[in-house]
Amino acid sequence: MPFKRYVEIGRIALVNYGKDYGKLVVIVDVIDQNRALVDAPDMVRGQMNFKRLTLTDIKIDIKRVPNKKTLIAAMEAADVKSKWENSSWGRKLIVQKKRASLNDFDRFKVMLAKIKKAGVVRQELAKLKKETA
Amino acid sequence: MYHKRGLWAIKAKNGGAFPKHEKKAAAAAPAEKPPKFYPADDVKKPLVNKRKARPTKLRASITPGTVLIILAGRFKGKRVVFLKQLTSGLLLVTGPFKINGVPLRRVNQSYVIATSTKVDISGVNVEKFDDKYFGKKVEKKKKKGEGEFFEAEKEEKNVLPQDKKDDQKSVDAALIKSIEAVPDLKSYLGARFSLKAGMKPHELVF
Numbered sequence: 001m002p003f004k005r006y007v008e009i010g011r012i013a014l015v016n017y018g019k020d021y022g023k024l025v026v027i028v029d030v031i032d033q034n035r036a037l038v039d040a041p042d043m044v045r046g047q048m049n050f051k052r053l054t055l056t057d058i059k060i061d062i063k064r065v066p067n068k069k070t071l072i073a074a075m076e077a078a079d080v081k082s083k084w085e086n087s088s089w090g091r092k093l094i095v096q097k098k099r100a101s102l103n104d105f106d107r108f109k110v111m112l113a114k115i116k117k118a119g120v121v122r123q124e125l126a127k128l129k130k131e132t133a
Numbered sequence: 134m135y136h137k138r139g140l141w142a143i144k145a146k147n148g149g150a151f152p153k154h155e156k157k158a159a160a161a162a163p164a165e166k167p168p169k170f171y172p173a174d175d176v177k178k179p180l181v182n183k184r185k186a187r188p189t190k191l192r193a194s195i196t197p198g199t200v201l202i203i204l205a206g207r208f209k210g211k212r213v214v215f216l217k218q219l220t221s222g223l224l225l226v227t228g229p230f231k232i233n234g235v236p237l238r239r240v241n242q243s244y245v246i247a248t249s250t251k252v253d254i255s256g257v258n259v260e261k262f263d264d265k266y267f268g269k270k271v272e273k274k275k276k277k278g279e280g281e282f283f284e285a286e287k288e289e290k291n292v293l294p295q296d297k298k299d300d301q302k303s304v305d306a307a308l309i310k311s312i313e314a315v316p317d318l319k320s321y322l323g324a325r326f327s328l329k330a331g332m333k334p335h336e337l338v339f
Contacts, residue, residue: 100336100338101338103248103249103250103338104202104212104248104250104337105200105250105318105321108317108324109317109321
């Protein structure tokens, strides 16, 4: 089982601990064995331990430590945002966030929708069962 | 210090002398006669208490029309509409009665979760309700004749007076109209709240 996602300049990573939890950042330089210089369009460039990062499949084409303008342009060119939001990982995170932010009334409406959907599925299933019986 | 405080400038503005106020004529205290009687031991005077009783501070999340979840009592778990805060600090609340069986009722703020769902309450007039409306009715004491005593006890069932029923109906009429304007809100208010598996109260957004 070889590694598929490498730490390299331009690798997009998800922060999984700390103040910037849940943000997508670009690895812009490697400081030493444990730390990387990391940057994102909405944060100040800074160092982060690799243990705080989870690598993703997305990679952008940049040179070592670009300035903010070049970084943002490269991210637009690679279309990181839509790649992330269409990936199954990204979609899962979006759904988790939506569920966590549901109101009590929203949860009630979701419950009604689930029951309705299950009813429709059960009706179709009964129809199919009758046909084959 | 004199120069630092600018006293020279104040004096100059006032023409060489420091501005003085005239002393207010002290109101002549009425001449008190020396008391005829002094108590043997010193009588302690109670301390001055200038605190005023105010209704409990209402949480910012509770505004008229908010849907509340009652947490204790016979209506625990019921979702209910908040009308106003009474002068005692308790919250005036109604089911509406037709939807979930909760009448016009007082409830303590501490036994309530405020949700972020609001109902339009503009058509409802709650001016006439106050704590006295909800107080226990004091009955005139009947004369105790032994035979009559037992019969009288039996007859005293708690019948809700008709005017309270009419109040409930009038308050609920406008409310139910605005509730039915929102889809699913009526069945939401009719259902009870309960914690299911996997629900963590400290992570839930109400």
